[in-house]
Amino acid sequence: MSDDQGYDLSQFKATYFEECAELLAMAEETIARLQEGSGSDEDLNAVFRCVHSIKGGAGAFAFDDLVNFAHVLETALDHLRSGRVALTPHMADLMVRGNDVLGDFVRAAQAGTALPPNHGADILAQLNTLIGGEQTTLKPVLATPPTAPPASAEAAKTFHISFRPAPDMLRTGNDPLLMFRELAGLGDLSLVVDRSALPQLTEMESSRSYLSWNATLVTSKGRNAIDEVFEFVAGDTAEIIITEGDAAAAFVGEAEEGEGWGLFAPPPVETHPVAPSAPAQAAKPAGTAPAAGGDAVHTASIRVDLDKIDRLVNMVGELVITQAMLGQQASGFTVESHPELIQGLQELSHHTRELQENVMAIRAQPVKALFSKAPRLVRDLSGKLSKQVRLVMSGENTEVDKTVIEQLSDPLTHLIRNALDHGIETPEERMAVGKPAEGTIHLGAEHRSGRIFIQIQDDGRGINRERVLAKALEKGLVERGQQLTDEQIDMLIFAPGFSTAAEVSDVSGRGVGMDVVRKNIQDVGGRVVVQSTPGVGSRFILSLPLTLAVMDGMLVQVGGQRYVLPLTNIVESLRPTAQQARSLVDVGEVLTIRGEYINLMPLHAIFGIENAITDPTKGLVVIVETEGGERVGLLVDELLGQQQVVIKSLDSNFRPVQGISAATILGDGRVALILDVSALRQMGALALAAQ
Amino acid sequence: MQNAAPAPEVQTGGTRQFISFTIGDEEYGVDIMAIREIKGWTASTELPNTPQYMRGVINLRGAIVPIFDLRSRFSGGLTQASARHVIIVVSVHDRVIGILVDAVADIITVSAADIQPVPELDHHDHSGFLTGLVTVDGRMVALLDLHQLFDIELVADAITAAA
Numbered sequence: 001m002s003d004d005q006g007y008d009l010s011q012f013k014a015t016y017f018e019e020c021a022e023l024l025a026m027a028e029e030t031i032a033r034l035q036e037g038s039g040s041d042e043d044l045n046a047v048f049r050c051v052h053s054i055k056g057g058a059g060a061f062a063f064d065d066l067v068n069f070a071h072v073l074e075t076a077l078d079h080l081r082s083g084r085v086a087l088t089p090h091m092a093d094l095m096v097r098g099n100d101v102l103g104d105f106v107r108a109a110q111a112g113t114a115l116p117p118n119h120g121a122d123i124l125a126q127l128n129t130l131i132g133g134e135q136t137t138l139k140p141v142l143a144t145p146p147t148a149p150p151a152s153a154e155a156a157k158t159f160h161i162s163f164r165p166a167p168d169m170l171r172t173g174n175d176p177l178l179m180f181r182e183l184a185g186l187g188d189l190s191l192v193v194d195r196s197a198l199p200q201l202t203e204m205e206s207s208r209s210y211l212s213w214n215a216t217l218v219t220s221k222g223r224n225a226i227d228e229v230f231e232f233v234a235g236d237t238a239e240i241i242i243t244e245g246d247a248a249a250a251f252v253g254e255a256e257e258g259e260g261w262g263l264f265a266p267p268p269v270e271t272h273p274v275a276p277s278a279p280a281q282a283a284k285p286a287g288t289a290p291a292a293g294g295d296a297v298h299t300a301s302i303r304v305d306l307d308k309i310d311r312l313v314n315m316v317g318e319l320v321i322t323q324a325m326l327g328q329q330a331s332g333f334t335v336e337s338h339p340e341l342i343q344g345l346q347e348l349s350h351h352t353r354e355l356q357e358n359v360m361a362i363r364a365q366p367v368k369a370l371f372s373k374a375p376r377l378v379r380d381l382s383g384k385l386s387k388q389v390r391l392v393m394s395g396e397n398t399e400v401d402k403t404v405i406e407q408l409s410d411p412l413t414h415l416i417r418n419a420l421d422h423g424i425e426t427p428e429e430r431m432a433v434g435k436p437a438e439g440t441i442h443l444g445a446e447h448r449s450g451r452i453f454i455q456i457q458d459d460g461r462g463i464n465r466e467r468v469l470a471k472a473l474e475k476g477l478v479e480r481g482q483q484l485t486d487e488q489i490d491m492l493i494f495a496p497g498f499s500t501a502a503e504v505s506d507v508s509g510r511g512v513g514m515d516v517v518r519k520n521i522q523d524v525g526g527r528v529v530v531q532s533t534p535g536v537g538s539r540f541i542l543s544l545p546l547t548l549a550v551m552d553g554m555l556v557q558v559g560g561q562r563y564v565l566p567l568t569n570i571v572e573s574l575r576p577t578a579q580q581a582r583s584l585v586d587v588g589e590v591l592t593i594r595g596e597y598i599n600l601m602p603l604h605a606i607f608g609i610e611n612a613i614t615d616p617t618k619g620l621v622v623i624v625e626t627e628g629g630e631r632v633g634l635l636v637d638e639l640l641g642q643q644q645v646v647i648k649s650l651d652s653n654f655r656p657v658q659g660i661s662a663a664t665i666l667g668d669g670r671v672a673l674i675l676d677v678s679a680l681r682q683m684g685a686l687a688l689a690a691q
Numbered sequence: 692m693q694n695a696a697p698a699p700e701v702q703t704g705g706t707r708q709f710i711s712f713t714i715g716d717e718e719y720g721v722d723i724m725a726i727r728e729i730k731g732w733t734a735s736t737e738l739p740n741t742p743q744y745m746r747g748v749i750n751l752r753g754a755i756v757p758i759f760d761l762r763s764r765f766s767g768g769l770t771q772a773s774a775r776h777v778i779i780v781v782s783v784h785d786r787v788i789g790i791l792v793d794a795v796a797d798i799i800t801v802s803a804a805d806i807q808p809v810p811e812l813d814h815h816d817h818s819g820f821l822t823g824l825v826t827v828d829g830r831m832v833a834l835l836d837l838h839q840l841f842d843i844e845l846v847a848d849a850i851t852a853a854a
Binding site: 652 | 734735736737738739740741747748749750753754755756757786787788
């Protein structure tokens with residue numbers, strides 16, 4: 001067993017660290033909830049379990065620093081949940097920082113590096129003060145025989161514990177040895193094994209537990225501490241009866257006789273040296289941690305390498321193309337002539353779509369993962385900037401592709417920072433203009449018409465357009481005398497080389513400009529828009545694709561070229577009458593539809609396509625809606641049909657092309673370009689301005 | 692490999708191999724190691740608002756590959772592409788791109804010593820793309836530095852796109 005230990009351990013370690021990351025995030029999120037006051041006792045328990053699980057695994061791998069810190073934090077949390085210490089804002093803050101330091105220790109252990117010896121010492125000291133200077137380092141517990149309960153503490157009590165594991169307890173990764181070791185740490189423990197259920201050797205299954213134990217514990221720690229030891233096994237996996245009694249231990253006498261230990265049972269605590277963990281114990285975090293987090297929720301899940309999923313996604317993409325190709329080949333056949341073929345193709349199309357949706361769903365993750373960083377960021381920054389800010393979040397469960405989430409982390413952080421630094425005023429300023437002293441930042445996510453919208457809204461001072469314009473002139477981003485709408489001025493903050501912060505601050509001026517924010521968002525096929533009202537606040541809206549791989553499109557023809565219009569942009573299409581299409585000076589062509597005037601943009605003019613229909617009354621106008629909610633009419637020759645297209649990047653081998661968001665491959669093997677409606681609108685406006 | 696010249700040993704320290712191709716009467720050579728494949732011309736999809744020598748994109752087994760017209764790039768007018776024209780697919784700067792040429796001529800092996808420097812020609816703006824000249828069977832072959840050519844290409848385009 002010891003031979004393969006090294007080999008096995010690295011694998012378990014990887015799992016352990018993966019879980020640590022999850023647990024830390026979960027703890028942070030839960031603490032945040034507690035901080036807001038919306039948490040419950042169950043939340044405290046959840047945080048406790050997170051820390052406990054991290055500690056447990058760390059113990060198995062002998063990460064001593066991590067164990068020691070986790071232990072103190074755990075003890076403090078225990079005080080909190082037992083009500084011995086009240087959950088004050090200061091306390092909550094301490095928990096957050098404690099969780100951070102715990103994270104540092106985990107990462108140090110993962111990297112195999114050592115942290116400075118006094119890392120987190122201040123937190124440790126505060127935690128220790130909090131828990132009343134109790135014995136808090138774990139070392140004595142491990143090193144000394146468990147005969148020294150803290151003398152100062154409350155009167156020692158005697159507990160009788162009957163521990164009867166279910167036959168399959170060992171298989172769930174729970175090891176009685178660890179529990180007894182922990183029990184022994186609580187006080188004076190005597191243990192008697194009951195091997196009456198032990199079968200003949202020939203009938204014995206090595207992974208079943210046949211033994212049960214009766215223990216007597218003299219401790220001052222109280223019932224909770226004991227319950228905690230059995231926290232992960234109580235219920236289904238073991239029968240545990242704990243009774244309190246002052247009487248002398250009933251089992252102590254028998255304990256001396258307990259010699260013939262079961263073959264596979266751990267030796268008794270009293271005589272067992274603290275041995276390095278066997279792989280079975282090392283596997284413990286893998287077995288217990290998810291259960292700890294999810295409580296009664298039994299969501300069966302497996303870990304899958306992201307590469308494997310991506311391969312699947314690519315394969316489905318190719319399948320979609322093949323299916324489109326088959327459909328095209330069969331377009332000459334009718335249901336009458338080839339009923340089975342047509343029906344089969346319809347089913348294929350149906351199944352392909354379903355397959356694709358399901359595969360995409362594998363990659364989807366709630367934006368919660370992204371939002372969970374926000375509370376701390378806001379807290380830290382508002383402290384630093386002496387501003388009072390309340391963070392409101394909504395739609396955290398909206399799901400979006402994992403890649404999008406990863407790519408959004410930095411831009412979102414930057415936008416929140418920006419809102420705090422530039423948007424929200426100081427309490428004095430706010431009071432002076434009659435606003436509540438506390439500013440509000442709203443971070444929301446929602447799913448709308450096939451895209452995800454994330455917004456960061458603040459009720460601060462709004463964008464100072466005069467300053468933005470002055471700055472843009474100074475930087476040569478706009479020319480003097482150029483007429484810009486408010487909206488255009490606002491968008492200038494995203495221009496490369498633009499930074500409004502007059503003085504580079506610690507908070508916003510980190511060399512990452514808004515242009516980088518925009519670029520990051522564009523990289524995942526998204527777009528960012530800002531809406532701002534001076535004195536009232538600003539709102540940044542990020543519009544993102546649900547998936548990065550496939551979308552529904554409408555194939556349109558312009559001259560000899562075919563383009564794909566994202567279906568989500570299309571409102572309607574029509575062939576205008578001569579009365580509906582008018583040409584206006586300065587505005588270009590305008591279309592009247594049901595009393596509404598919209599701009600007409602001839603695609604052939606924007607893209608310089610020859611042999612296209614130029615008369616709107618002879619072609620088709622597709623009314624499209626941009627992310628900003630604006631409607632424009634795109635003039636095309638004709639609609640060729642709707643189809644699912646696989647998104648292929650243009651810039652992987654070339655570079656982005658304005659007005660084009662990506663490319664796709666049609667059923668005939670030719671490439672078609674996917675139109676970027678918002679960019680087209682801008683290009684149309686520019687083309688008009690140039691005339 | 693029909694050239695009768697006594698070919699120096701392949702892959703020895705001092706020799707390099709090139710694929711040579713023609714554009715009109717001119718012959719150019721590209722390092723064989725950069726070449727991914729050679730295929731016949733297939734109709735491409737034009738990209739709007741790109742330079743004339745950018746002939747659009749094609750589908751190369753699922754990848755979107757941009758095609759550059761080398762004749763047009765060297766200011767020789769647009770190639771009237773037909774099925775007899777050839778796309779040389781090369782890998783440059785981690786990108787896969789295709790260059791449209793008239794025909795593939797030869798595989799040539801030259802030793803470093805035979806590569807002549809390019810004379811300074813004021814009126815030619817693309818001499819920076821040429822790494823040298825070699826004479827093979829009395830024909831002059833201009834060796835192209837694709838990295839140089841397409842680095843400038845892509846970067847310059849990217850700048851104009853951003854502006």
